[in-house]
Amino acid sequence: MIQALHDLWGGFGVALMPQNLMWSFFGVLVGNLIGVLPGMGALSAISILLPLTYSLTPVPAILMLAGIYYGSMYGGAIGAILLNLPSHPPHAVTCLDGYPLTQQGKGGVALSITMMASFFAASCGIIVMVFLSPLLVSVATDFGPPELFAIMLLGLLCGATMSRGAALNGIAMALLGLVVGAAGTDVNSGVARFTFGFDELSDKVELVALALGLFGVSDFLCNVNRVKAVGSKTKLSFHDMKPSAAELKQSFFPMLRGTLVGLLFGAMPGTGPTITTFVAYALEKRLSKTPDRFGQGAIEGVAAPEASSHSKTQVDFIPTMSLGIPGDAVMALILGALLIQGIQPGPQLITEHADLFWGLVASFWVGNILLIVLNVPLIGLWVRMLRLPYRYMFPSALFFIAVGVYSTNNSLFEVGEVLVFGVAGAVLLKLNFPVAPILLGYVLGPMLEENFRRALIISRGDLSVFLSHPISAVVLAICAGILLLQLFLAVRGPRVPDRAGRQPHNLPSAEPVADHQKILGTHS
Template sequence: MIGQSLHDLWFGFGVAFQGSNLMWSFFGVLVGNLIGVLPGMGALQAISILLPLTYVMHPVPAILMLAGIFYGSQYGGAIGAILMNMPSHPPHAVTCLDGYPMTKQGKGGVALGVTMIASFLAASVGIIVMIFASPLLVQIAFKFGPTEIFSIMLLGLLAGSTMSRGSPLKGVAMTLFGLLCGVVGTDVNSGSFRFAFGLPELSDGLELVAISMGLFGVADFLLNVNRMKTIGDTGTLKLSDMRPSKEELKRAFPAMIRGTIVGTVFGAMPGTGPTITTFIAYALERKVSKTPNKFGTGMIEGVAGPEASAHSKTQVDFIPTMSLGIPGDAVMALILGALLIQGIQPGPQLITEHPDIFWGLIASFWIGNVILVILNVPLIGVWVKLLKVPYKYLFPAAMFFIATGVYSTQNSLFQIWEVLVFGIVGAVLMTLEFSVAPILLGFVLGPMVEENFRRALLLSRGDMSVFVTRPISATFIGLCALLLLGVSYSAWRGRGGRKGVVELPKTPEGAPPAETVSISGK
């Protein structure tokens, strides 16, 4: 079986290295990388614009081009998140938490270098999984019904709520706020408007791109609008500046492995989307770290883990799309539509009926990721030069690109007002020391949790015990309970440790250190 797979892969490389196929793959990676950097733009917008081009193309180069745009924009989105705190692709919002602080510390090149290594490593693992483990992952995916998906989404919500710095209660509050934002719009079951305040523009709900750009990009600009200096003191960026030190690699490599595993597992599950993957990978890094309180201040693990999970999921996402005809997110749905336009029916028979498309696509992933590395080595210097632009020029330019990108999603000026409102809300919350990342997690997962909860109860005729009688669901519910107990115990122990202790005021520099006085319970 392995020998046959290697033979088919060799055939795929022959297809991918054909002149026209290689050209369109390069074009897709280049366009995806450039589009991914622009605020408000992403793979969804780029593929939507270029989809009509595929009508007159041969199926193989058409799919290779669209796939190149997809994973090319993944790395481009990371560039914007790390250097500008503007995640053009919502999954990269988590990368902002530690990537942007690294940039402000003058380590933007290191963060981008780690992202490049993580993306290539995770993508390679994802491709290997596609080649050898597709049938197994398809069988696993079939075992996840609405009950199991609800349980794993609930675990993701709880894990994400506790990942923010500071008070866990603030993280839970922000997640609940995101959940409320997620229910705005039309109820899929009753068809009635919910929390739309009579605005027909909210009938389809709030826009994910608008929320992510507002909470991260615009909010940061509003907080720093009076700053006239540049973002970071980068100097002249050389290739050596992108190379992490041995200590940084030692910390980042295990995070890459864990992130790759998370992305691979979630990539096989249709309908989960890429955003939850990066959030869970980030929460996992905080849980296993010996210094979780330092996350959000420039921890390299907070960049390596989520980026690896995003890129491995990007590759594995093609398994349910090609093998089952079930797209994992909106981008996969567009690629699925491109296949159907070409008269190709995705499903179990795709491998035997169209081996040139399936194996050519897999081979193009490796070729495209090599192209991505080659492209970005010289381009990194161009991206980092953005940091030398003074804020008085960078601010209006970034606002223009944000407005243009968000407007292009639905050609609606209302989306721009959404960005402004969430930018102001984000700036206020950051001033009050609330983390805004859980808002995005709650917004993304809220509708999916509600939908799968309703489906599970409908199938079980209202029997709530279905969530603890099905083994996979019961496992995730048990993990949720353990997570809640762990957070509660940590909070209780923290209060207990401080009870009865009074710290004297800090003394001036050079004076003897202040003592800590313990007071008895009397």
């Protein structure tokens, strides 16, 4: 404990050295600016700036890359909240309530809450990194296929509450997402499914293209010629960007819970940040006394997922650095940069390159403070941007989407995917189908299937493996509990409006299976 604090102190010494501080600031600034552009995520930002690190020594190089990483994540939240453009897929969940808030003229408030939530969550993540790294490293290998399968199943069950409106529509969309997710080469058999002869589809539909198409482009298509400017109601004074005491109070516990969800998922390498945000959002909706506000501009629906993705990101650095297991493509790129610098990521990294590791940890904190300093004045600017007439905003955003999506694989095919999903999303929106469950199905489906089958390959086809592993058994029991509870509630039946006087069809019970049972139940 004392040793950790001592190391951290040394880390601050490293992070605050003028040269390191400068590169960290540069990374945060560039990451933030690139992240704001629709379609440009951390991956493009880091790929562009990677050659710069060749001429740097390891510490400033890695500090700059890390700065770009979380800077662009924060920048991505801006696009998601103000323009409904999730250039970093985990932010898709933030769109659900962030964008309605913007439409109500509260975009500035949502951004401020996001900023606080990310700072708080990142700080918690850093504390965990400092004190619990060895523990996290030792549990990281405990999550095998059965455990991951059980967690994905839980995520899918929780995520079903995402949908607003008719539950069956939500289920239909989640199923559509599962089908979209099935496209591509199957990891376990090598068979290409639903690729229709396109080699480009053999590595799955591009997540960024799917997220941008379903959220941003479809919304654009629906609003063309109907809206003059996104933020016509937006108030611009500094006072209006400050969240009120009530809003702060409202978002405090969601922020806390979101952070915890992120920390929990951070300990499980192999679970991406997208599922983390979905679970955090679903949890808030379930705990809320007024779940029908979600999707219409509930500030909790911004605070919780943003907090969860930031704490998850911080904690994810531990397996990346100490086991050399990158959590996502961006982490893989950062590992590559370390390799160029002659540093082998691995268990010895923390001891052999203590200045680098602790400097990085300290720079997270410094960088997050820099982000706040940078963004408090910028929020006004971003929000003002919304005043731009739609006829300028729409084409320029589309341009950046095309560039950004092209840069993910250097392929025009992905740009075509954005178009297809944009048009499909617009049609679905017009028909009152929610699009978020598509993304959820897409992200969870393949992981669910892959881990289920892998668990069975390893167990030589023995299904009891899911119950003999304690973690997966517990999680599966929770899944069963949720289902039974819903079944019970459905059988008892909300036939009369409850005390609040809400109509039954507005009730938040959107559990797919349970709802299905409810329908069966009323018919039999």
